Amino acid sequence: MVVGIVGLGLIGGSMAKAYKKNAGISVYGADRDESVLNAAMEWGAVNQKLTKENLKDCDLLLLALYPKAAAEYLKENAPFIDKHTLVCDLCGIKRTICQIGFSLAKQYGFSFVGCHPMAGTQFSGFENARASLFEGASLVVVMEDETNKALLHRLKEAFAPANFGTFTLSDAFTHDRMIAYTSQLAHVVSNAYVKSPTAVSHKGFSAGSYKDLTRVAWLNEEMWTELFLENRDCLITEIEQIVRSLNEYKDALKENDPVRLKKLLKDGKEAKEAADGLCKN
Numbered sequence: 001m002v003v004g005i006v007g008l009g010l011i012g013g014s015m016a017k018a019y020k021k022n023a024g025i026s027v028y029g030a031d032r033d034e035s036v037l038n039a040a041m042e043w044g045a046v047n048q049k050l051t052k053e054n055l056k057d058c059d060l061l062l063l064a065l066y067p068k069a070a071a072e073y074l075k076e077n078a079p080f081i082d083k084h085t086l087v088c089d090l091c092g093i094k095r096t097i098c099q100i101g102f103s104l105a106k107q108y109g110f111s112f113v114g115c116h117p118m119a120g121t122q123f124s125g126f127e128n129a130r131a132s133l134f135e136g137a138s139l140v141v142v143m144e145d146e147t148n149k150a151l152l153h154r155l156k157e158a159f160a161p162a163n164f165g166t167f168t169l170s171d172a173f174t175h176d177r178m179i180a181y182t183s184q185l186a187h188v189v190s191n192a193y194v195k196s197p198t199a200v201s202h203k204g205f206s207a208g209s210y211k212d213l214t215r216v217a218w219l220n221e222e223m224w225t226e227l228f229l230e231n232r233d234c235l236i237t238e239i240e241q242i243v244r245s246l247n248e249y250k251d252a253l254k255e256n257d258p259v260r261l262k263k264l265l266k267d268g269k270e271a272k273e274a275a276d277g278l279c280k281n
Contacts, residue, residue: 004028004050004058008040011090012064013129016045021131023161036126056082060158063089066226071100083109090115093230094142094172102144113155114142122218136165142172180234190217
């Protein structure tokens with residue numbers, strides 16, 4: 001088996017390390033920064049450079065790029081991809097890349113599946129990549145035909161060295177709507193929270209709550225700007241919802257209303273229990 005990986009940052013680099021460490025599979029790699037590719041080859045995560053000439057040798061091609069770059073790569077290189085190749089993007093947003101991927105797959109005869117690993121850290125780059133990053137995590141899978149069990153089985157076998165815990169089937173819009181809530185909104189809130197003038201004086205006064213809420217404030221602004229804008233309709237909806245909720249707490253405090261405030265807090269606790277399946281019978 002030969003795996004081609006385009007983009008050797010945290011996600012692509014971790015994939016390369018997982019395939020080499022857990023299965024000893026041949027990995028062809030490409031990155032816009034030649035120094036990153038060289039580092040990956042020196043580390044032993046990549047066997048050789050991925051080119052238009054050897055693209056046809058790949059059984060699995062992973063696009064670990066920002067959405068626009070993934071789409072551009074696929075458009076440019078689709079004619080060189082062999083019909084036996086399974087192509088998967090690993091982007092954080094699915095609607096545009098899946099539309100393009102499904103269309104090009106039909107045109108050139110290869111298979112395309114949209115994928116999103118539910119794993120990561122606040123740190124980026126190959127230097128932070130690790131083979132264990134995806135162990136036990138969920139891989140969200142967007143297929144044009146969800147009833148294609150043969151393709152799903154092939155996908156699961158292809159990703160076996162990464163040791164995902166679950167495979168979650170979704171359509172592209174549902175994926176983007178859910179990610180707006182579970183990931184993008186969390187990054188927006190965290191990033192906005194640390195802008196308080198009080199933040200610079202937090203030392204000695206902060207513990208787990210501060211750390212939990214601010215972990216993802218330290219982010220890759222280039223990547224998240226693209227992701228936010230590509231999914232702006234879904235993200236705006238979630239931001240508007242949380243703003244309405246925060247205003248309810250603010251109004252209860254302004255009015256010095258303990259009954260209303262207690263009700264809001266109780267509602268939030270129960271919403272957490274319901275969301276995580278912790279409700280008591």
